[in-house]
Amino acid sequence: MGVVFGDIGTSPLYALRDTFAGRHPLPLDSLHIHGIVSLMFWSMLIMVTLKYMIVLMRADNRGEGGSLALLALINREATEKRWGHGVILLGVFATALFYGDSMITPAVSVMGAIEGVAVYRPELHYAVMPLVVAILIGLFLFQARGTERVAAFFGPIMLCYFATIAVLGLVSVIGNPRVIVALSPHHAVAMFMADPWRGFLAMGAAVLAVTGAEALYADMGHFGRIPIRMSWLTLVLPALVLNYLGQAALLLRNPAALESPFYLLAPHWFQWPLLILASLAAIIASQAVISGAFSVTQQAIQLGFIPRLAIRHTSKAAGQIYIxxxxxxxxxxxxxxxxxxxxxxxxxxxxxxxxxxxxxxDNLLLAVVLFRLWHWNPVPAAALLALFFAVDALYLGANLTKVPDGGWVPLLMGGVIFVLLTTWSRGRQLLRKHMAATGIPLEVFTKSAHSSATRVPGTAVFMASATAGVPSALLHNMKHNKVLHERVVLMTVQIEDTPVVDPASRAVVRDFGNGFYRMTLRFGFLEGTDVPAALREVALGGQPFDMMRTSFFLSRQTLLPSDKPAMAQWRERLFAWMLRNSASAMEFFRLPTNRVVELGSQIRM
Structure with missing residues (x-):
């Protein structure tokens, strides 16, 4: 209830109000009130129920959802070819837009809830901003402690919240039962036919009723599609519909209630309890979005779109992380x-x-899934996609009219994050290509090194980004120290296109003789890359790994400006800055701090 539906559940705080009091307000009459409620209801049915609940949730990457998981699914299942650059960029841009959304959701949810103070006590309007800022700061400071301790309270609070808004809406509908006719789609059509331009502009506010729909798909991996579908159809959707109908009935009776139709639904004695409950729901919604940003960041790191960042696991439960x-x-x-x-x-x-x-x-990625992975009949697939594209394109077009009034903010945020993600991905590809071109085949190295270096007791693990060639840390160690350990392991950590890897196939080892091994450790993109834990399950030559007799050698590259850079000079400098500020491989792979040796090198790409 809290994690999945917190965002869309707090939309009644502001969605209906802003269609009549926002940047492009509609006339407050029965035609437009019935039309907007009809539009919101059918948008929830088409965009949330049909698109995400029924169709997209079938496109899971071994249980995981979200844009990056869908992109990984396409890359893994489209065996005839790796999907092109354009599809990858689409998935990355959707991720960048998610970060923009995760910045706005906590601000608008908490602010929309706390503004109830000024509705009930106008003389306290000066306290709204300090309260909002204080709550948000406390919310973010709390993240370091993890969400597991309060997770048990999320469900009951949101259950109480949804039940409350449903009852308040139902009571208001009983006072004006004719408002139920607004559920008919012909009211939305009638509004657009009578007032097409203002109806189109109002869609920019009406879309607030379905914000958070993409979170349903992204959170599928935590709870599964069946519980999410059941919760939506049996409680959340009915509660939202009843509340929107109740707000509409209130506005038809009392247009002055437009100041805050959500809060003015409550009787006088229940106003402050509703304010507290709505504020808790907004905090939970914000908490869910922030936690989602952590999960998406972890996926992006594992898939190679974001530099390594320090990740703290706040509990033994999967997904409980803090960045x-x-x-x-x-x-x-x-x-x-x-x-x-x-x-x-x-x-x-x-x-x-x-x-x-x-x-x-998501529609574009879904089109690839329907035609290339599931091989649906083209006629029903095209009809379904045409419906989704038509609705989403209309909503996007209406929202683009808000760009001068603030809609540029998420676009700017998304654009900056998109540049960062694509620059890092491209820079890593070029860096690996350069290192592979200058590498020495391991077979050649083992023959010469075995006879020319002194062997010392213990095991040396040299971390390597590529599965071929000799890592620079090993070459530098030979050059300066002129020794080799009894067992030399060249280790590469690979992140697969699946959320979780079977532990039985975690490690792949190849013996090159004379104490040289090449090992590949495979992790899913939702797993923590705990190298020492993985090594405890591996034995080389019948001998297990002893961490007290194992040293880890890491390479740290410093990128120097190139006379002929492989990408734009400003992007090369940006990549160099990101490389310098990425987290240490020691922390990312959870290596024991007293067993790590780091050797640096300078590279021109």
Whole structure:
């Protein structure tokens, strides 16, 4: 309830209000009220229920969902060829847009909830901003402790929240039962026929009712598709529909309630409890998005789109991680957004562009899955995709009209992050290509090194990014120390296109004789790369690894400017900066600090 539906569940705080009080307000009459509620209801049915719940959740990468997981699935299953550069860029750009969304969601959710203070007590309006900032700072500081301790409370709080908004909506609907006719699709059609331009512009605010839909797919790996579908169909969707109908009925009775139709649904005696409950729901929604940013970052690191970052596992449960640098960056961005935009109505102008952009990209990736992986009949597949593309394109077009009013914020954030991700991926490819071109075949090296170096007791593990050639750390060690250990292991860590790798196939070892081995350790893109733990399950020549007799040798490259760079000079400098600031391989691979030797080298690409 909390992790998956926190974002979409807090949309009633501002979604309906902003269609009539936002940047492009609609007239507050029965035609437009019925039309917008109809539009929101059918958008939830088409975009959330049909697209994500029924279709996209079938496209899982061994249980995992999300844009990067879908991209990895396409790369793994499309055996006739590796999918082109364009498909990869689409998946990366969807990920970049997700980061933009993860910055806006905590700001708009918490601000929308706390603004209830000013609704109930206008004289306390001055306290809203300090409260919002204080709550957000506390929320981000709490991340270091992990979410496991409070996870048990997420479900009950959100269950109480959804039940509450459903009851409040139902009571309001009973006072004006004719509002139920708004569920008919002809009301949305009638609104667009009578007022097409303003109806189109209002879609930029109406899309707020489905923000968080992409999170349902991304969180599939944590809970499975069946629990998510059941929760949505039996509780979340009915609660949201009842609340939107209740807000519509309230506005038809009392147009002055537009100040905050969500909070003014509550009777006087329940106003402050509703404020507390809605604030807790907003905090949980923000917590879920932040945790999602950590998970997506871990996937991006494992798939080679982000430099190594320090990752802390806050519990033994899978997915319970904390990434300090991401947490700090998100906190700074969210606080800046709050201070600059001041009100949730202003901030919702930035909301929607990133969400609808990511949804449209999911359609493109889904098209590849339907036609190339599942081999669906072209007629129903094309009809289904045409429906999804039509709806998402209309919503994206409406949200693009908000670009001058703040919609540029997530686009700018997404663009910057996209440049960072693609620069790192391209730089790594060039760096590996350069190192492979200058490498020495291991077969040649073992024959000459065995007879020309002194052998010393113990095991030396040389970490290598490539599965061929001799790593530079081994060459430097031979050049300067002129010794070799009894067992020399050239180790490469590979991240597979699957979330989890079978432990039985974790390690692949090849014996080159004379105490030389090449080992490949395979991890899934959602697994932690704990090298010492993996080595405890491996034996070389019948002997297990003894960490107290094993030394790990790492290479650290320093990139020097090239006269003829393989990519634009500014991107090469950006890659060099990212390389310098990436986390140490020692920390990333969880190597024992007292058993590591690091050797540096300078490279011109």
């Amino acid at each position: 300090p640098s991401v947490n700090q960056a998100l906190m700074i961005a969210v606080i800046i957004l709050v201070l600059v935009f001041q009100r949730s109505t202003n901030l919702t102008a930035t909301y929607g562009v990133a969400v609808t952009g990511a949804m449209l990209i």
